[in-house]
Amino acid sequence: MMHDLPILDELRLRFGKDSAxxxxxxxxxxxxxxNKASVLPLLRFLKEDTDQPYRMLFDMTAxxxxxxxxxxxxxxxxxxxxYTLFSFDRNQDLRVKVPLASDDLLLPSITSIWxxxxxxxxxxxxxxxxxxxxHPYLRxxxxxxxxxxxxxxKDHPARATEMTPYELExxxxxxxxxxxxxxxxxxxxxxxxxxxxxxxxNLGPAHxxxxxxxxxxxxxxGEQIVDIVPDIGxxxxxxxxxxxxxxxxxxxxxxxxxxxxGGVMNELPYLLAVERLAGIRVPARAQVIRVMLAELxxxxxxxxxxxTFAQDVGQLSPVFYMFTDRERVFHxxxxxxxxxxxxxxxxxxxxxxxxxxxxxHLVREFLEYLPPRLNEYDDLVLGNRIFQARTKGVGRxxxxxxxxxxVTGPGLRATGFSWDFxxxxxxxxxxxxxxxxxxxxxxxxxxxxLVRVEEMRQSLRIIEQCLNQMPEGPTKADHALTTxxxxxxxxxDIETLIQHFLAVSWGPRIPAGEVMAKVEATKGCNAxxxxxxxxxxxxxxxxxxxxxxxxxxxxxxxxxxxxxDLLAILGSVDFVLADVDR
Amino acid sequence: xxxxxxxxxxxxxxETHQADENTDRNRLxxxxxxxxxxxxxxxxxxxxxxxxxxxxxxxxxxxxxxGLSCCYxxxxxxxxxxxxxxxxxxxxxxxxPRQADVIVIAGTVFRKMAPIIKRLYEQMMEPRWVISMxxxxxxxxxxxxxxxxxxVDKFLPVDVYVPGCxxxxxxxxxxxxxxQEAVGSERRPLSWVLGPEHIKRPILPARRDLARESRxxxxxxxxxxxxxxxxxxxQGPR
Numbered sequence: 047m048m049h050d051l052p053i054l055d056e057l058r059l060r061f062g063k064d065s066a067x068x069x070x071x072x073x074x075x076x077x078x079x080x081n082k083a084s085v086l087p088l089l090r091f092l093k094e095d096t097d098q099p100y101r102m103l104f105d106m107t108a109x110x111x112x113x114x115x116x117x118x119x120x121x122x123x124x125x126x127x128x129y130t131l132f133s134f135d136r137n138q139d140l141r142v143k144v145p146l147a148s149d150d151l152l153l154p155s156i157t158s159i160w161x162x163x164x165x166x167x168x169x170x171x172x173x174x175x176x177x178x179x180x181h182p183y184l185r186x187x188x189x190x191x192x193x194x195x196x197x198x199x200k201d202h203p204a205r206a207t208e209m210t211p212y213e214l215e216x217x218x219x220x221x222x223x224x225x226x227x228x229x230x231x232x233x234x235x236x237x238x239x240x241x242x243x244x245x246x247x248n249l250g251p252a253h254x255x256x257x258x259x260x261x262x263x264x265x266x267x268g269e270q271i272v273d274i275v276p277d278i279g280x281x282x283x284x285x286x287x288x289x290x291x292x293x294x295x296x297x298x299x300x301x302x303x304x305x306x307x308g309g310v311m312n313e314l315p316y317l318l319a320v321e322r323l324a325g326i327r328v329p330a331r332a333q334v335i336r337v338m339l340a341e342l343x344x345x346x347x348x349x350x351x352x353x354t355f356a357q358d359v360g361q362l363s364p365v366f367y368m369f370t371d372r373e374r375v376f377h378x379x380x381x382x383x384x385x386x387x388x389x390x391x392x393x394x395x396x397x398x399x400x401x402x403x404x405x406x407h408l409v410r411e412f413l414e415y416l417p418p419r420l421n422e423y424d425d426l427v428l429g430n431r432i433f434q435a436r437t438k439g440v441g442r443x444x445x446x447x448x449x450x451x452x453v454t455g456p457g458l459r460a461t462g463f464s465w466d467f468x469x470x471x472x473x474x475x476x477x478x479x480x481x482x483x484x485x486x487x488x489x490x491x492x493x494x495x496l497v498r499v500e501e502m503r504q505s506l507r508i509i510e511q512c513l514n515q516m517p518e519g520p521t522k523a524d525h526a527l528t529t530x531x532x533x534x535x536x537x538x539d540i541e542t543l544i545q546h547f548l549a550v551s552w553g554p555r556i557p558a559g560e561v562m563a564k565v566e567a568t569k570g571c572n573a574x575x576x577x578x579x580x581x582x583x584x585x586x587x588x589x590x591x592x593x594x595x596x597x598x599x600x601x602x603x604x605x606x607x608x609x610x611d612l613l614a615i616l617g618s619v620d621f622v623l624a625d626v627d628r
Numbered sequence: 629x630x631x632x633x634x635x636x637x638x639x640x641x642x643e644t645h646q647a648d649e650n651t652d653r654n655r656l657x658x659x660x661x662x663x664x665x666x667x668x669x670x671x672x673x674x675x676x677x678x679x680x681x682x683x684x685x686x687x688x689x690x691x692x693x694x695g696l697s698c699c700y701x702x703x704x705x706x707x708x709x710x711x712x713x714x715x716x717x718x719x720x721x722x723x724x725p726r727q728a729d730v731i732v733i734a735g736t737v738f739r740k741m742a743p744i745i746k747r748l749y750e751q752m753m754e755p756r757w758v759i760s761m762x763x764x765x766x767x768x769x770x771x772x773x774x775x776x777x778x779x780v781d782k783f784l785p786v787d788v789y790v791p792g793c794x795x796x797x798x799x800x801x802x803x804x805x806x807x808q809e810a811v812g813s814e815r816r817p818l819s820w821v822l823g824p825e826h827i828k829r830p831i832l833p834a835r836r837d838l839a840r841e842s843r844x845x846x847x848x849x850x851x852x853x854x855x856x857x858x859x860x861x862x863q864g865p866r
Contacts (some may be wrong), residue, residue, distance in 0.1 A: 222743035404855035
């Protein structure tokens with residue numbers, strides 16, 4: 047089926063038969079392998095010249111293939127670069143792979159095609175040591191300047207306890223502080239222009255307005271922003287490397303902590319990908335429980351955003367209201383899962399446990415409680431004249447710019463483009479729910495807020511449908527690879543006992559293959575690209591997070607605004623640093 | 629001095645004063661009867677300066693507005709209405725390390741961030757305290773990985789460790805109360821010319837050891853099958 051895609055014929059016709067070799071994957075994303083020489087024109091063609099173009103560079107990463115056991119016999123490359131493109135017109139992804147030999151880790155930079163490639167290429171250099179020809183500032187992105195080695199290479203240690211124990215002597219501290227000093231010349235920035243002397247203001251990494259440990263160096267002409275250099279990686283928790291050593295099952299809690307306001311929402315794309323690889327069909331009740339909890343977390347996340355955003359632009363009281371409401375959400379989450387922020391509640395093939403007796407009462411009470419509160423907040427926050435003055439017309443971007451920068455989620459919908467992966471590529475049974483996709487028109491800070499507020503109301507609608515139409519039945523698939531394995535299968539004979547023991551201690555061996563699954567998470571599109579070698583743990587875990595491209599875009603939408611607007615812009619983008627740095 | 633007497637006593641004496649100010653006779657009677665000592669006790673506070681300072685420090689631990697990751701959200705939640713850390717005098721969040729008494733290491737201590745955390749700590753004025761919040765800051769937690777320091781105590785002295793991933797707001801508040809207990813009973817030199825120069829700090833027992841017996845006694849556990857509470861209306865603040 048995949049071989050018949052017209053785009054592949056088009057590519058072969060234009061770039062020669064060898065330029066686009068088809069690769070088999072376990073998802074329905076067409077995957078082609080091309081060579082170094084044709085990657086740049088090929089990608090440019092896909093974005094600019096074909097009908098129904100692939101406008102968005104959805105993700106870009108690399109794979110260290112050296113330890114992989116399940117590969118085609120003729121594959122000899124040690125590294126592979128992977129570009130994932132997305133076409134809104136076709137509602138389709140396209141994966142382009144470029145094999146690389148370890149003695150020639152060099153690729154042409156595609157920053158001239160997509161501005162968002164800038165950070166992706168720096169990340170790949172940082173993590174894999176693959177260089178990009180023509181990149182304006184190819185230097186480390188996530189690791190500190192003083193770091194040696196490329197962490198996602200298979201020969202780099204994973205554990206801190208495998209490395210020399212960490213020490214911080216006075217001179218180390220001084221060296222690191224010196225390395226953090228900002229030099230405008232390094233970034234091609236001028237210190238003066240037209241008799242204006244620029245000021246370079248350091249914001250963060252410990253700053254209350256940056257919502258976490260993010261550092262921004264702002265070039266200012268008076269109060270006006272000329273340019274910004276973001277410095278990220280302070281929150282790099284090595285989630286991708288962690289995936290290569292945790293079992294498929296024990297990696298689930300790590301996903302919770304990627305977008306740490308999203309809770310179980312993060313588990314969903316990971317499990318959708320694993321279940322796809324394993325061929326597990328999740329029963330209806332488990333799907334609806336997943337949707338309900340995910341939507342509750344969307345509300346919890348948006349409430350944190352709502353309160354802190356209002357605080358960013360000077361309203362000090364709303365955050366107290368919204369955090370109180372968030373406690374109401376956690377009241378339900380706690381009753382069902384026992385946890386608050388990171389329940390780790392979903393399992394391969396379903397959820398951990400059935401809903402407790404009395405859950406309906408809690409959910410119904412919340413559904414009655416929140417709508418009038420949201421109406422009140424409309425007056426309190428959105429209707430406030432000062433709030434509007436601080437946010438309307440600030441940090442505007444168009445749909446086209448959003449696509450160029452890889453923006454998804456409320457930030458994309460605020461530009462007037464109605465795109466929600468729950469509608470366009472439904473997963474976990476979202477096609478059965480009745481809800482609307484809120485949009486706005488101006489793409490400014492205020493509109494991004496407007497979209498999120500309306501999204502909370504839509505989430506309530508979804509939760510109400512979950513409540514009224516919760517199907518009966520099992521909460522875990524009847525499949526050998528689900529975790530934890532079914533107890534009923536054990537204790538028959540020694541064989542079942544051994545199988546159960548292995549499945550509990552090591553976890554399941556997920557069949558070999560590659561797959562990507564994405565969801566409409568709280569901040570935008572979150573996707574997991576998993577490669578299995580048939581081992582009890584993944585060979586490679588790639589996490590495509592929404593906050594990463596969103597933060598990369600901040601400098602371009604802040605230029606010309608005042609410094610105080612920057613905080614409004616940061617608040618309106620709604621990012622989580624763990625979601626940026628992973 | 630009994631530390632808890634300071635504030636209630638002042639209030640009481642004000643009331644007494646108002647009731648009895650009509651006549652001097654009343655006042656005299658109070659002095660003569662069971663009262664001379666009682667009257668003095670009500671209006672005069674005798675304390676050693678050291679104790680008074682410790683009492684003051686204990687009840688006004690101002691935290692530095694500093695967070696690293698997930699734990700910070702729960703730390704911020706402890707400031708909001710449901711938990712209201714203001715009850716314990718710690719709502720005065722300071723934006724500058726120079727004005728803060730306590731730094732809560734709320735979250736994962738990253739290798740890239742560690743020199744900055746150290747610098748911020750050094751910028752705090754003495755006396756200063758450190759609460760390590762959550763598994764990552766305590767020991768690296770579930771992140772035994774190249775970019776994470778295996779516990780903030782690798783380079784900072786920690787006063788209280790709060791367990792959890794992340795600890796719920798009320799757990800952090802328990803940690804704060806423990807710190808208050810330590811700070812209140814800690815004795816610091818008043819000046820470099822008066823008395824010994826070292827800080828006398830009580831050794832507090834580990835909570836795990838204190839709770840062990842009652843935990844071993846526990847026989848009934850709430851199951852996962854029913855909601856333990858039914859309505860958030862009659863539940864009140866938990």
